[in-house]
Amino acid sequence: MKTFKMGGVHPEENKISNDAAIEVMPVGKQMVVLMNQHLGAPATPVVQKGDKVKVGQLIGEAQTFMCANVHSPVSGTVLKVDSCKDAFGISKPAVYINVEGDEWMESIDRTPDIKRECTLEPKEIVAKLKEMGIVGLGGATFPAHIKYNIPEGKKAEYLIINAAECEPYLTSDYRVMIEHAEECCIGISILRKALGVPNAYIGIESNKPQAIAHMTEVARQFEGIIVEPLKVKYPQGAEKQLINAVTGRKVPSGKLPIDVGCVVSNMGTTFAVYEAIQKNKPLIENILTVTGKKLPSQHNYIVRIGTTYNEIINHSIGHLPETTGKVISGGTMMGKAVVNLDAPTVKGNSSVLVMDEAESRRGAESNCIRCGKCMNACPMGLEPYLFSALVKNGRTEEAKAHNILDCIECGCCFFSCPANKPLTDEIRLGKNRVRAMMAAKK
Amino acid sequence: MNILNISGSPHVHSDESTKKIMWRVNMALIPALLVAIAYFGLPALLVSIVSVLSCMLFQWLIEKFIMKVPSTICDGSAVVTGLLLAFNVPATADMLWIVVIGALVAIGIGKMSFGGLGKNPFNPALVGRVFLLISFPVQMTTWPVVDGFFPTNFDLATGATPLGAFKEGALPADITLWDAFLGHIGGSMGEVSAIAILLGAAFLLWKKVITWHIPVAFIGTAFLFSGILWLVDPSAYMDPVMTILTGGIMLGACFMATDMVTSPMAKSGQLLFGFGCGLLTIIIRNWGAYPEGVSFAILIMNSITPLINRWCKPKRFAV
Numbered sequence: 001m002k003t004f005k006m007g008g009v010h011p012e013e014n015k016i017s018n019d020a021a022i023e024v025m026p027v028g029k030q031m032v033v034l035m036n037q038h039l040g041a042p043a044t045p046v047v048q049k050g051d052k053v054k055v056g057q058l059i060g061e062a063q064t065f066m067c068a069n070v071h072s073p074v075s076g077t078v079l080k081v082d083s084c085k086d087a088f089g090i091s092k093p094a095v096y097i098n099v100e101g102d103e104w105m106e107s108i109d110r111t112p113d114i115k116r117e118c119t120l121e122p123k124e125i126v127a128k129l130k131e132m133g134i135v136g137l138g139g140a141t142f143p144a145h146i147k148y149n150i151p152e153g154k155k156a157e158y159l160i161i162n163a164a165e166c167e168p169y170l171t172s173d174y175r176v177m178i179e180h181a182e183e184c185c186i187g188i189s190i191l192r193k194a195l196g197v198p199n200a201y202i203g204i205e206s207n208k209p210q211a212i213a214h215m216t217e218v219a220r221q222f223e224g225i226i227v228e229p230l231k232v233k234y235p236q237g238a239e240k241q242l243i244n245a246v247t248g249r250k251v252p253s254g255k256l257p258i259d260v261g262c263v264v265s266n267m268g269t270t271f272a273v274y275e276a277i278q279k280n281k282p283l284i285e286n287i288l289t290v291t292g293k294k295l296p297s298q299h300n301y302i303v304r305i306g307t308t309y310n311e312i313i314n315h316s317i318g319h320l321p322e323t324t325g326k327v328i329s330g331g332t333m334m335g336k337a338v339v340n341l342d343a344p345t346v347k348g349n350s351s352v353l354v355m356d357e358a359e360s361r362r363g364a365e366s367n368c369i370r371c372g373k374c375m376n377a378c379p380m381g382l383e384p385y386l387f388s389a390l391v392k393n394g395r396t397e398e399a400k401a402h403n404i405l406d407c408i409e410c411g412c413c414f415f416s417c418p419a420n421k422p423l424t425d426e427i428r429l430g431k432n433r434v435r436a437m438m439a440a441k442k
Numbered sequence: 443m444n445i446l447n448i449s450g451s452p453h454v455h456s457d458e459s460t461k462k463i464m465w466r467v468n469m470a471l472i473p474a475l476l477v478a479i480a481y482f483g484l485p486a487l488l489v490s491i492v493s494v495l496s497c498m499l500f501q502w503l504i505e506k507f508i509m510k511v512p513s514t515i516c517d518g519s520a521v522v523t524g525l526l527l528a529f530n531v532p533a534t535a536d537m538l539w540i541v542v543i544g545a546l547v548a549i550g551i552g553k554m555s556f557g558g559l560g561k562n563p564f565n566p567a568l569v570g571r572v573f574l575l576i577s578f579p580v581q582m583t584t585w586p587v588v589d590g591f592f593p594t595n596f597d598l599a600t601g602a603t604p605l606g607a608f609k610e611g612a613l614p615a616d617i618t619l620w621d622a623f624l625g626h627i628g629g630s631m632g633e634v635s636a637i638a639i640l641l642g643a644a645f646l647l648w649k650k651v652i653t654w655h656i657p658v659a660f661i662g663t664a665f666l667f668s669g670i671l672w673l674v675d676p677s678a679y680m681d682p683v684m685t686i687l688t689g690g691i692m693l694g695a696c697f698m699a700t701d702m703v704t705s706p707m708a709k710s711g712q713l714l715f716g717f718g719c720g721l722l723t724i725i726i727r728n729w730g731a732y733p734e735g736v737s738f739a740i741l742i743m744n745s746i747t748p749l750i751n752r753w754c755k756p757k758r759f760a761v
Contacts (some may be wrong), residue, residue, distance in 0.1 A: 006757070006759055009456065010453070011454055011456070039556075062549070065463070076489045103548055121615075155630030168454065202715055209725070227574070239760065240760075244759075250759060250760030251760060253759075253761070255756070307492070324446070324451065325446070325447050326446055326447045326448075326449075327446055328453055330465060332451075332452060332453045332454040333452045333453075333454065334451050335451055336451065336455065337446070337447065337448045337449055337450075337451075337453070338446065339446070339448055341446075348475070355453060357447075359454070360447045360449075360453065361447065362449065362455070363459070365462055366517075366559075366560075366563060367460075367512070367557070367558060367560030368558045368560050368709060369463070369559060369702050369703050370560065370702055370703050370704075370705075370707055371463065371702040371707075372457065372702065372707035372708070375707055375756050376709065378756070379759065380758065380759040381757050381758035382754045382758065383707075383756065387482045393565065398519050403758065406758070406759070409451070413453050414455070415452050415454065415455060416456050416458060417455075417458070418458045418459045418460045418462070418463055419459075419460055420455065420459070422450070424450060424451065424452060425449075425450040428450060431499055435499075
């Protein structure tokens with residue numbers, strides 16, 4: 001079975017919400033839609049106080065290169081255009097909408113019929129991805145129209161669909177594969193056409209045998225879609241590692257996947273692509289897992305973007321258990337701890353993961369015993385223990401020379417450290433310092 | 443209303459800890475300890491107990507009264523040092539007080555003076571051992587005779603180690619490779635039985651506490667180098683199989699050179715480290731003043747470990 005070669009760890013999988021079918025989360029009374037839900041500059045609001053909006057109407061327009069359109073997830077009246085603190089406490093421009101009814105744009109096809117034919121040309125597909133505000137839903141929220149617009153002189157040879165879902169707890173991609181395999185395959189075919197590549201490879205970790213079997217069967221009806229079972233090893237779904245596992249190619253330091261002829265897309269994104277291209281539906285919903293060992297029930301939801309964490313928690317489990325210690329957006333390895341439960345969800349949110357007080361605490365830190373476990377676990381072949389020392393002593397120049405910027409922040413080093421040293425935190429700090437240093441030199 | 447904890451990712455941990463690693467090493471030392479007790483009797487047990495307890499006591503005292511930090515004696519590292527120190531001395535009654543001095547040097551100078559576990563450049567047990575070897579040369583080279591399992595007359599006779607005898611002239615004729623493999627030879631109490639040490643090393647490999655690189659490079663280099671010498675002149679040099687089975691090579695290669703704190707981190711660095719240890723051991727044995735060179739070889743290589751860490755980097759992704 002294929003896998004990436006270097007490093008990696010095996011965290012407890014905890015896919016306890018695997019069997020929870022996707023439910024539809026009802027819409028709240030008020031929605032806050034952030035204008036910055038993607039990698040890059042915030043979108044520019046194109047609505048004003050008092051405007052009536054419909055579901056799927058453009059409310060934030062991408063006016064710079066690295067940006068994505070934002071659409072209204074609800075129908076109603078714009079209350080104000082202001083700012084709002086996101087889940088991590090950072091203030092961002094936002095449009096507040098008072099929800100009235102559920103009136104959709106007429107252009108959106110809401111019938112359950114599956115539309116298979118796509119007659120658009122590659123350029124038109126990319127333009128439509130931009131129009132519909134599609135971003136990568138694997139975590140980075142990279143605007144899709146930039147990714148699928150292959151720069152001059154470069155050629156895509158492989159389209160790789162990331163369905164590894166190597167993060168513990170997360171099951172949204174798994175549920176999409178089980179419930180919407182055909183739509184995903186249509187989405188993949190559309191992306192394949194946009195790139196002009198002969199084959200698309202779906203990488204799925206072997207701990208999801210049902211998804212592998214189901215996708216393999218559905219993919220048989222499509223040309224050039226190959227399901228590739230992968231060994232269970234974290235971070236199998238990290239972009240460079242996945243490319244290495246599926247194609248054997250290695251993306252060099254500081255380069256992009258396209259430099260080795262690869263484009264990687266998340267499985268959830270392919271479903272969004274299907275809906276955008278075939279159904280004219282902009283990216284206004286997330287598929288999101290609500291999970292945690294101590295929760296009374298496990299869920300997977302379709303949630304309108306802008307629904308707050310508290311609304312999701314109230315609807316799914318009533319309230320947080322008394323013993324809750326941490327709420328994480330994302331998985332336990334790379335997810336971010338939520339600061340503000342009143343914050344709206346944004347594009348790419350994949351989970352509300354509730355951790356118990358006891359499991360959310362870090363162990364006591366002790367001296368590094370130079371065991372080298374961090375080095376052996378590092379999928380990039382770096383020396384986390386060394387970065388820790390260099391960053392603590394402010395030796396930013398040396399940290400850069402030891403390629404600290406190659407770090408993908410997968411967390412394997414801290415995960416495996418017997419001395420409980422917060423290596424990943426220190427490396428993040430070091431990377432920020434290196435970037436600041438490089439910016440200052442320019 | 444819950445108050446939420448905030449931290450960077452990852453939010454889970456592998457459950458691996460320094461304490462678990464150290465106690466695994468202690469478990470791996472049990473076979474060699476049992477063999478030592480079986481061959482050398484009560485003194486072996488007493489020396490081990492005194493050594494371990496004094497290492498723990500000194501660490502506790504230093505942490506409480508000098509460093510004023512929370513005690514770490516439960517992490518098992520003082521026990522490792524104590525056991526390894528005991529394994530490196532002869533099992534005689536004299537050692538009961540000498541080993542206390544060794545423990546003070548090992549823990550006090552070898553480890554705590556640098557800031558405790560993880561900060562020490564040299565293997566603490568070897569620091570203690572070499573200090574004792576230089577300070578108490580007679581007691582440290584007075585070996586009890588091994589005359590079968592569970593001896594009762596252990597105060598009476600003293601004998602020589604195979605290496606000592608060879609340095610004086612020739613190996614005693616009655617020592618076979620089989621004796622050396624099982625441990626039926628004279629020597630420091632923990633290093634006599636190759637099979638007991640290899641059993642412990644296998645456990646450490648299985649539990650991924652150590653990797654094969656240092657032991658294989660160390661023993662392999664010693665074997666090849668001594669083999670070449672032996673081929674050149676079999677009368678002047680010991681045969682390579684006997685070379686690696688006697689003295690401290692097995693214990694040193696499996697338990698002391700592999701000490702994570704004082705050995706290189708990258709695999710390539712570990713091979714280089716093991717190679718240096720093997721080479722220096724054979725050089726000291728054949729051309730040095732002492733019949734045995736494992737302790738010195740490892741300490742010398744410890745001293746250049748930071749340099750090796752600088753030279754030998756892990757293989758980076760896509761380079």
